Amino acid sequence: MAVDAPDAIRARPWLLAEFAALYVAAPLAIALVLPPQQLFTALFLFSLAGLALLWRTGGFDWRNLVRGRRMPWWEVLGIALATLASGVAILWLARPEALFAILRARPEFLLVIWALYPILSALPQELIFRPLFYHRYGSLLPAGRGAIAINAAVFSFAHLMYWSWVVAAMTFAGGWIFARAYLRHGFPAAWVLHAVAGNILFAVGMGYYFYSGNVVRPF
Numbered sequence: 001m002a003v004d005a006p007d008a009i010r011a012r013p014w015l016l017a018e019f020a021a022l023y024v025a026a027p028l029a030i031a032l033v034l035p036p037q038q039l040f041t042a043l044f045l046f047s048l049a050g051l052a053l054l055w056r057t058g059g060f061d062w063r064n065l066v067r068g069r070r071m072p073w074w075e076v077l078g079i080a081l082a083t084l085a086s087g088v089a090i091l092w093l094a095r096p097e098a099l100f101a102i103l104r105a106r107p108e109f110l111l112v113i114w115a116l117y118p119i120l121s122a123l124p125q126e127l128i129f130r131p132l133f134y135h136r137y138g139s140l141l142p143a144g145r146g147a148i149a150i151n152a153a154v155f156s157f158a159h160l161m162y163w164s165w166v167v168a169a170m171t172f173a174g175g176w177i178f179a180r181a182y183l184r185h186g187f188p189a190a191w192v193l194h195a196v197a198g199n200i201l202f203a204v205g206m207g208y209y210f211y212s213g214n215v216v217r218p219f
Contacts, residue, residue: 012139019137022050023154031160036212039161040120047124050132065131068186076196079177083197087204090166098205113202118195125189126168129155129175130182131168148183152176163217164209170201 030042054060091099102110133151134141141147155175159167174197182190201207208214 015137015140018053019140022053024157027158027160031163031217035162036161036215039212039215043121043124043181050124050128052125053136054132056063057132057205060131060135065127065187068188070121070185071192072181072189074187075177075181076192079193079197080200083200084204086170087206088199091205091208094166095205095208098208100203101202101205102207112201113207114199117202118191118199122198123191125155125158126178126182126187126194129158130179130189130190134182148176148179151179155179161212161214163208167209170206 026046030039034042047103088099102113126196133154134147138147139151152172152175155178156172159171174194177197178190178194181193201210
């Protein structure tokens with residue numbers, strides 16, 4: 001999938017300002033001033049704004065959200081194993097009490113997370129950081145890996161609200177993988193990879209780092 005540059009609708013300076021507002025200023029404001037308990041409300045509103053921008057851009061084939069090239073099942077297995085191994089290693093060293101905590105204490109709650117996370121979290125994030133990013137702002141991006149690196153960086157920055165280097169590193173790596181999958185295989189592949197990685201993280205116990213109740217701002 002090539003990077004789109006459909007932008008006859010806006011001048012380049014306006015697109016740059018809009019890009020900075022959406023992918024830099026908004027996450028920064030959320031991280032600095034928003035109460036942690038309102039993080040998911042902010043994600044919901046952020047997603048609605050992104051969908052409105054995608055619709056206003058025009059030229060996007062919405063059928064691409066449900067169709068793509070062959071699902072890269074080996075990549076899905078690979079990210080599942082890599083997420084499991086890295087999550088176990090991080091918690092073993094940093095938070096051993098959290099290792100498989102939900103699975104041990106409330107396995108039924110883990111099933112609820114597995115059912116809801118792909119729809120309520122992974123899906124809106126993928127819409128904003130893959131189709132919108134590449135379709136509306138494609139004309140601003142460098143070719144090849146440069147665009148993927150920027151995508152991974154803004155995806156990681158969007159998680160600044162957790163104030164964790166662990167989260168920053170993992171979301172950068174995840175953002176790179178999801179963006180690459182989107183460009184190579186289409187939206188469904190990126191979404192499935194994101195959903196699988198997230199569900200494995202919660203099963204391992206890495207939800208400790210992604211729980212708004214544990215957010216401690218460094219100021």
